[in-house]
Amino acid sequence: MLFNSIEFALFLPIVFILYWFICHRNLKIQNILLVVASYIFYGWWDWTFLFLIIFSSFVDYFVGIGFSKTENQKNRNLLLLISVTVNLGLLFYFKYFNFFIESFTEAFTFFGHSISSQRLNIILPVGISFYTFQTLSYSIDVYKHKLEPTKNLGAFLAYVSFFPQLVAGPIERATNLLPQFYEKRKFEYSKAVDGCRQILWGLFKKIVIADNCAMHANDIFNNFQDYNSSTLILGTVFFAFQIYGDFSGYSDIAIGTARLFGFNLMQNFSFPYFSRDIAEFWRRWHISLSTWFRDYLYIPLGGSKGSLLSKIRNVFIIFIVSGFWHGANWTYIIWGALNACYFLPIFLLNKNRKNLSFSKSNSLLNYSTDLVKIAFTFSLTCFAWIFFRAENLNHALQYIAGIFSTSLIEKPTVLPYKLICITIIFIYIEWITKSKEHVLQNLQDKISAPLRFVIYSLLIYSIIILSEGEQEFIYFQF
């Protein structure tokens, strides 16, 4: 079920009413309702893959029970190994099996040994990368004694399958989300209103910004040979806003929906395109994944401690693995490695924690310096997005060659003025509200009720008028 679909527009109020009016007296029943609703939400695509989530959930649930019964390190290691093997095994099989088969075949062919291989006809289950990481975080945290293993099966199943964030995150930590299923949820007016606002803004980002940018980005990337250099640059900018609007829009809808049910999910995006360096960008982009890798991969590898070589190694590992998490394609690996290259100089100069928050200074010099840094960081990000968006490495390289051609100073052949104006207004609105968690947060503080009504109506009207039909979210494929 897509967030931007009629089905979801009916599904959400039904679950909301059942949750708060029918099941509100009993926490267990409320949790069971969430599990059933989540399975319906997920099964809407393909119910057969529900078994995968249920299987993964039960494995980690019983691993957790196992942890609670033993303090023997060997046994605990074995239990963790079971969880990691099952979760990553499923991920490997469904997402990476064909990639490895093809890569090995190509490598052997390259060295003159022709071998035959057969691709398996595997369909990638929606959201597998997200929920396997979420269940893994539970097992690892319990293993590390950061979290008590749960015996509450209903709560655990609800934690793994919680529908707002099931298919595209934020990837929640068990330490944050699981305890929320143990406590009786109270309806909070301000939280629900804020949730609705965040959903509205998320829909705007997805439907108005992402889907409209997608139209041009897809056209330019798919027919790049027909366009001049400046159009290709514009194509990457459109893609940058497509992926941002798409993914952060999804996160906003997920967080807002969770708030309607009394849950707090972590912030997943914090205005990343206003970052002044790549380190800051990665603190603001897909925060739940970056911090997951930081906590469960980077720090266990040694993090920023150790020799210079191990520091460099760790940086490359985390970025390349992060790239590979997005998809089984060399383009994602290069995208990750490219980001590692961007990040490394800042890291080695110990300047990676320089821009921790947005500057509050109003001086013109600070402002202009920041703008230059933001533009530079955005350009680097856009360049890396070419690899992310391209079908394969050859496509990416040809696209880049097209950019660095003699037609660089020509006027773009695709110039959708309306979309460019909307995007500029969107950037401006995000800029002036960048200190908030989302654009419409605490709107009541400064804006009167009638004006708020006008703002909501304008957003709804623009969502209706500027929609491009039901477009899938990019991150579903990951």
Added chain:
Amino acid sequence: MIKFLKKLAVFGVIFIVYTLSMLIINSYIIVTEQNNISTHTNILIAGDSHMQKAVVTSEFKDALSIAQTAEPYHVTYWKLKFLETTYTYDTLILGFSHHNFSSFNDLKFNDKIWSTEMYKRTYLTNRFEYLSAEYYSKNEFYKTYFERMCIYPNFNHFKFMGGYKNLDISKIQDSQTTIDRHFYIKGQEAEISNTQIAYLDSIYEFCNTNDIKLILTSSPVHIKYKNKIPAKYLVKYEAKKMEFNTLNILIIDQYKAKYRDDEYLNVDHLNSKGSKRFTRELINQLK
């Protein structure tokens, strides 16, 4: 909880009431505008930009042009059907050129450049239910309808009425771009459109039923354009001409007429000077 639901309901109700009010207001505006249109003329001129730029309505005693750029036959037919109950005329002069048969006309509602404009012109007149689903998007239609009818009082509902428009300049440039646009789709020669031919026949039937004299006419095109029209279009055009001749339809075929370069706006349109000459010649032939 009650406060939240109440506020949500109030917002929803106000939003819906406002939207419905706009729908009612716009429906009223449409009725008023429709009443303001003259209910009868002797001659109605329809077609695409070729007719829009070639026929100067003011040269006639009593004529109205509803020709518009890029208009395929099915849109013309919808317009005629829409005006059927409120507007009467004795003679319909319809544009009839080779490019009108090209299947590029079928794609106007899917075309990136034209689709937005096409939906804006046809949200009142459309009969999409009779059109093959591949040629339009319901979603786009509903979006346009909502935008034009439900948000603000719109005083421009009759954008589809068209009318004579021209310029006093002459730019005879490369004809290949125009030829490519009219007769080629993605580098391949476009098929002759069964849809366009069927709608041309429907217009004929419509005129027959309503006792309207149908006159088919083509305006002159520049030799640079004329020489590049693909052969199959020339054949089809002549065949269709013969077919209409047997039905006693008057065809004023001027596409081969020799006009001076300064009478062309571009390779396939007359400018205001050329259109005056063409209209005078047309009037003479009608006498």
